[in-house]
Amino acid sequence: MKKKLVMVLMAVMVATAALGGCGQKGATTDSSVSAEEEKDVEIPAKELLKATDYKVEKYVKLNDYMNMTVELSKDYTVSDADIQSYIEYLMSMYPSYEVSDKKTVESGDVVNIDYVGKIDGEEFSGGSATGQHLKIGSGSFIDGFEDGLIGKNVGETVELNLTFPEDYSNNTDLAGKAVVFTVTINSIDTEKEMVYDDLTDEYVSENFGNKGISTVDDLKSQVSSVLENRNHSSKMTEIQSGVLQKLLDECEVTLPDGLLDQRITEYKERVNNAVEKSGKSFEDYMGMSEDDFNNQVSDYIEESLKQELILEAVVKDMNLSVSQKNFEEFVDSYVSSYNIADRDTFYKEYGGEDYIRLSYAENQALSKIMESVKTKVADNTDASDDADSSADAE
Known part of the structure; x- marks a missing residue:
């Protein structure tokens, strides 16, 4: 045929x-x-x-x-309203965080953490981060990671001995492998939903600076290009x-x-x-x-x-x-x-x-x-x- x-x-x-x-x-x-x-x-x-x-x-x-x-x-034609609507969508994915005075991690908390992952004593690509926000109970990380932080205190460093799932699709090379994560809890934060009126150069730089976008004008220009x-x-x-x-x-x-x-x-x-x-x-x-x-x-x-x-x-x-x-x-x-x-x-x-x-x-x-x-x-x-x-x- x-x-x-x-x-x-x-x-x-x-x-x-x-x-x-x-x-x-x-x-x-x-x-x-x-x-x-x-x-x-x-x-x-x-x-x-x-x-x-x-x-x-x-x-x-x-x-x-x-x-x-x-x-x-x-x-x-791309309008100013289109650009604003898309920026509002982006802002919904990048909330602002304020440090709370809470000291002990519970399910549902948003924690700010640094972590380093090692397999057979060696760090691996994508296994480490600093200043990462994570909602406990969201299921964003592999099984055992989030639960392993519950009950721990701000300033504490925790060692988590875990295993990547056999069907881990994010990186099949890691599937089924034992991993040790060393996690430092920097703070427990309060999440604030952002609206367009909250848009500032500081916010843009903090959330999009790693993409070369550091000002509101930069962001609008980039969004305009994407939409066009x-x-x-x-x-x-x-x-x-x-x-x-x-x-x-x-x-x-x-x-x-x-x-x-x-x-x-x-x-x-x-x-x-x-x-x-x-x-x-x-x-x-x-x-x-x-x-x-x-x-x-x-x-x-x-x-x-x-x-x-x-x-x-x-x-x-x-x-x-x-x-x-x-x-x-x-x-x-x-x-x-x-x-x-x-x-x-x-x-x-x-x-x-x-x-x-x-x-x-x-x-x-x-x-x-x-x-x-x-x-x-x-x-x-x-x-x-x-x-x-x-x-x-x-």
């Missing part, structure tokens, strides 16, 4: 895979030209489209795809979704004979194999009954196929070529990100180098359309910004 890389998402190049079979020529993992010879070669549309066994122009009538307007659900990046990503996702929907709505597409049935059959086979390997019932694994799945899968595969054919038609219409070097850089990035053994394994798993290269070209075509699209927010206020609407697919 061969899979097809349908589309590579913008910016992070996340591939969405769907099954492929009918409509795909025999997948190849070896090129007749060596990788070194291909490094700087531009692969033209005619060569890219040889990965299919149909002439896409017979099945797709394109719209005016370079002159589309997509409606956005909201204005993605997040909003840009969300905006690109909505633009991409809108573009694909517009293409489906406005282009005329028919599917090559047998292609839909073949894809549905192979998709069901893959799902059923996954269910069988899981040892679960179909409904538990899929979150729906098999009847509901069968009713939905045809529409899902049909829409996916139509998107593929439309983008293939755009590749041909644009006479788009792709850089072999850039394509290989994408493949290497994908292989690394998803822990795939090597390029050949990736090619074999997803239908062959030629077919993946065509999918990469489809993504480049989608990127060019997104660069040209105009946008408006739902209330028809013009939100077009060619710079913001562009996305680098490489």
